[in-house]
Amino acid sequence: MAERAGVSVGTVSNVLNRPDTVGESTRDRVLGAIDALGFVRNESARQLRAGRSRTIGLVVLDIANPFFTDVARGVEEVANAQGLSVILCNTDDEPDKQAAHLDALAEQRVQGVLITPTAEPSPQLASLRRRGVPVVLVDRRAPDAGQCSVAVDDQLGGRLAGEHLLEHGHRRIAFVGGVSGLPQVQERLDGVSAAVRTVCGSDQGLTVIAPESLTVAGGLEAAARIVGIPAARRPTAVVCANDLMALGVLQGMVRHGVRVPDDLAIVGYDDIDFAAAAAVPLTSVRKPRLELGRRATELLLAEARGDGHRHEQQVFGPTLVVRESSMVRRDPTT
Amino acid sequence: MAERAGVSVGTVSNVLNRPDTVGESTRDRVLGAIDALGFVRNESARQLRAGRSRTIGLVVLDIANPFFTDVARGVEEVANAQGLSVILCNTDDEPDKQAAHLDALAEQRVQGVLITPTAEPSPQLASLRRRGVPVVLVDRRAPDAGQCSVAVDDQLGGRLAGEHLLEHGHRRIAFVGGVSGLPQVQERLDGVSAAVRTVCGSDQGLTVIAPESLTVAGGLEAAARIVGIPAARRPTAVVCANDLMALGVLQGMVRHGVRVPDDLAIVGYDDIDFAAAAAVPLTSVRKPRLELGRRATELLLAEARGDGHRHEQQVFGPTLVVRESSMVRRDPTT
DNA sequence: GCCGCGAGATGAAACGTTTCAGAACGTGTG
DNA sequence: CACACGTTCTGAAACGTTTCATCTCGCGGC
Numbered sequence: 001m002a003e004r005a006g007v008s009v010g011t012v013s014n015v016l017n018r019p020d021t022v023g024e025s026t027r028d029r030v031l032g033a034i035d036a037l038g039f040v041r042n043e044s045a046r047q048l049r050a051g052r053s054r055t056i057g058l059v060v061l062d063i064a065n066p067f068f069t070d071v072a073r074g075v076e077e078v079a080n081a082q083g084l085s086v087i088l089c090n091t092d093d094e095p096d097k098q099a100a101h102l103d104a105l106a107e108q109r110v111q112g113v114l115i116t117p118t119a120e121p122s123p124q125l126a127s128l129r130r131r132g133v134p135v136v137l138v139d140r141r142a143p144d145a146g147q148c149s150v151a152v153d154d155q156l157g158g159r160l161a162g163e164h165l166l167e168h169g170h171r172r173i174a175f176v177g178g179v180s181g182l183p184q185v186q187e188r189l190d191g192v193s194a195a196v197r198t199v200c201g202s203d204q205g206l207t208v209i210a211p212e213s214l215t216v217a218g219g220l221e222a223a224a225r226i227v228g229i230p231a232a233r234r235p236t237a238v239v240c241a242n243d244l245m246a247l248g249v250l251q252g253m254v255r256h257g258v259r260v261p262d263d264l265a266i267v268g269y270d271d272i273d274f275a276a277a278a279a280v281p282l283t284s285v286r287k288p289r290l291e292l293g294r295r296a297t298e299l300l301l302a303e304a305r306g307d308g309h310r311h312e313q314q315v316f317g318p319t320l321v322v323r324e325s326s327m328v329r330r331d332p333t334t
Numbered sequence: 335m336a337e338r339a340g341v342s343v344g345t346v347s348n349v350l351n352r353p354d355t356v357g358e359s360t361r362d363r364v365l366g367a368i369d370a371l372g373f374v375r376n377e378s379a380r381q382l383r384a385g386r387s388r389t390i391g392l393v394v395l396d397i398a399n400p401f402f403t404d405v406a407r408g409v410e411e412v413a414n415a416q417g418l419s420v421i422l423c424n425t426d427d428e429p430d431k432q433a434a435h436l437d438a439l440a441e442q443r444v445q446g447v448l449i450t451p452t453a454e455p456s457p458q459l460a461s462l463r464r465r466g467v468p469v470v471l472v473d474r475r476a477p478d479a480g481q482c483s484v485a486v487d488d489q490l491g492g493r494l495a496g497e498h499l500l501e502h503g504h505r506r507i508a509f510v511g512g513v514s515g516l517p518q519v520q521e522r523l524d525g526v527s528a529a530v531r532t533v534c535g536s537d538q539g540l541t542v543i544a545p546e547s548l549t550v551a552g553g554l555e556a557a558a559r560i561v562g563i564p565a566a567r568r569p570t571a572v573v574c575a576n577d578l579m580a581l582g583v584l585q586g587m588v589r590h591g592v593r594v595p596d597d598l599a600i601v602g603y604d605d606i607d608f609a610a611a612a613a614v615p616l617t618s619v620r621k622p623r624l625e626l627g628r629r630a631t632e633l634l635l636a637e638a639r640g641d642g643h644r645h646e647q648q649v650f651g652p653t654l655v656v657r658e659s660s661m662v663r664r665d666p667t668t
Numbered sequence: 669g670c671c672g673c674g675a676g677a678t679g680a681a682a683c684g685t686t687t688c689a690g691a692a693c694g695t696g697t698g
Numbered sequence: 699c700a701c702a703c704g705t706t707c708t709g710a711a712a713c714g715t716t717t718c719a720t721c722t723c724g725c726g727g728c
Contacts, residue, residue: 038461038464038465040440040441040465041441042382042441042443043438043441043442043443044378044379044381044382044387044442044443045378045382047378048376048378048379048382053378063403063406063407064400064403064404064407064607066398066400069397069398069403070398072397072424073397073398073424076424080434085421085438085442087419087421087422088421088422090406090407090410100414104377104419106374107374107375107376107377108377108378108419109376109377109378127372130372131372131374216607216608216611247608247611248611250611250613251610251611251612251613251615254613260613273398273550274550274581274608276585277550277581277582277584277585278585278612278613279584279585279588279594279612279613279614280613281585
């Protein structure tokens with residue numbers, strides 16, 4: 001940098017980082033030069049010297065899913081407060097994209113990575129951990145005690161949804177979602193299944209529908225299949241593995257002239273903002289989305305700081321938010 | 335890096351960047367060492383040496399708005415194909431957040447910035463341009479020929495929405511959105527207004543409602559205000575400045591027992607996926623969201639490359655997608 | 669045997685910061 | 699006056715890469 005302030009580079013650095021250690025007149029002179037020249041500190045050089053960057057990576061399954069954008073808000077809030085930037089990476093649940101993003105994050109020497117991993121195990125992720133980069137799993141329980149995770153008790157969430165429908169007299173229930181083999185989805189199904197078995201003795205009344213993707217389109221696909229079931233055996237209620245699919249199912253039902261909730265009750269999962277905004281407001285299992293992001297980031301930063309950090313698997317409790325889409329009482333015998 | 339391959343650092347660099355210039359046996363030895371040691375190239379050092387990073391910044395008004403996540407997908411697609419990473423920044427339409435993000439991007443020496451700026455002019459943005467960083471405006475027309483922009487003809491979009499409603503017999507129309515003073519919003523209003531004036535001679539029949547924010551909550555607020563208007567003067571149709579608000583209005587109407595589209599027709603803007611998925615599918619003005627992101631990135635990269643780049647203000651044409659929320663014909667005399 | 673040539677490898681400079689040992693200087697103390 | 703001390707600033711090293719001029723070596727041609 002042009003030392004137009006007539007001062008050494010070390011002093012400039014001090015002005016920027018430890019202003020109190022430099023004399024007042026020098027400081028003013030340097031600050032003056034800085035904005036006369038439009039000087040902007042070079043972050044690459046800082047990072048090189050420091051050995052790590054001032055960024056963290058956030059890797060999500062689907063940036064178009066409002067659940068993840070809300071998590072991202074929580075993450076950004078905490079990270080920005082510490083002067084860190086967030087690099088947001090979208091994988092679309094494709095292992096290749098995830099691998100590419102993780103490689104890029106490793107090269108950038110991020111302070112840590114928050115990730116909702118794809119179903120398949122990732123060598124890149126393992127290698128990150130091996131080289132000591134903090135990794136926190138988001139919306140997914142850590143398989144071992146060797147790392148932090150922030151999740152929601154999805155089994156409980158599934159059970160809440162199931163019990164709610166059972167209490168309202170439903171005895172034929174469909175669970176929508178599952179193909180991708182994500183643990184989150186499986187646990188939700190387990191919860192519903194447990195509830196059904198408790199009340200009915202068996203889970204005969206539970207149908208599982210696994211559309212191609214966990215999106216609105218997947219929900220539409222599921223709706224078509226449900227409508228195809230003969231009325232006598234058709235479920236009277238569905239639990240969806242996320243709200244996107246629930247909205248798809250809802251839309252599909254409207255198209256087919258099936259009334260919601262009268263002919264079919266629907267319960268979603270995540271309680272994204274659009275769930276309440278749907279024209280038939282959606283009953284959904286709420287997860288503390290912002291809080292999930294915030295807490296994950298706190299754990300990540302604690303681990304990055306290092307001082308005696310102990311891994312923590314935090315589990316939040318979901319709550320059921322009842323809205324119109326499930327507000328109907330049925331006679332269990334029909 | 336540990337020269338366990340018994341070779342100079344320059345050679346390692348060549349193996350990584352110009353493999354053909356190095357002897358086969360040496361290359362194998364180096365590659366072997368690389369993965370024996372788990373070597374990962376340090377991006378900061380690369381960037382420092384190169385004088386710029388391999389990233390671009392994308393700065394959006396509201397990450398929770400699916401319109402922007404779709405744009406982001408388009409951006410990522412093009413950027414990743416060139417080996418560039420995207421840093422996604424959310425401003426919530428707050429100038430301070432935007433300023434902080436732009437400062438961070440400048441320090442990171444991004445190759446360029448894609449931005450949908452807040453309403454107020456930003457000194458940080460001006461300074462970026464002054465120091466030669468390419469900036470492309472997204473979803474907003476450049477005020478002068480000095481920079482690239484990728485936008486949609488919002489005046490036309492507004493007119494399409496207005497004409498559609500007028501053709502269906504609506505004569506009292508409300509426009510929802512506006513407080514933030516965003517040019518995009520203003521142009522949409524202008525379009526609606528022009529259509530109304532053409533048909534009715536004046537825009538007396540047009541009411542403007544400006545909620546606090548351009549979100550679902552803002553739509554709910556607008557709905558409450560509309561319902562408060564005495565039935566004789568109440569609009570029979572609304573055009574919303576974006577789909578988020580349209581969904582809010584829809585939800586508010588359902589709550590108040592107002593039928594859509596029978597009592598109130600609704601037209602949204604952006605045509606986000608949720609618009610079609612709403613239980614009363616939303617008529618909306620479609621913008622080519624992915625294409626907007628892609629094209630903006632192409633322009634940015636062309637400018638960054640430099641070779642005789644000429645600034646370009648690209649304008650896409652919007653199209654009206656008619657769905658149920660406006661499918662009703664009214665007698666203009668009532 | 670000498671020269672030139674090309675392929676392949678080397679070594680050092682440069683990028684812009686931070687850090688730290690120490691220089692310079694003024695001031696108070698014995 | 700000599701000395702210690704504190705404050706303020708300097709200078710140089712170090713971070714890990716890329717780049718480029720240069721060196722080495724083997725080989726073919728004369």
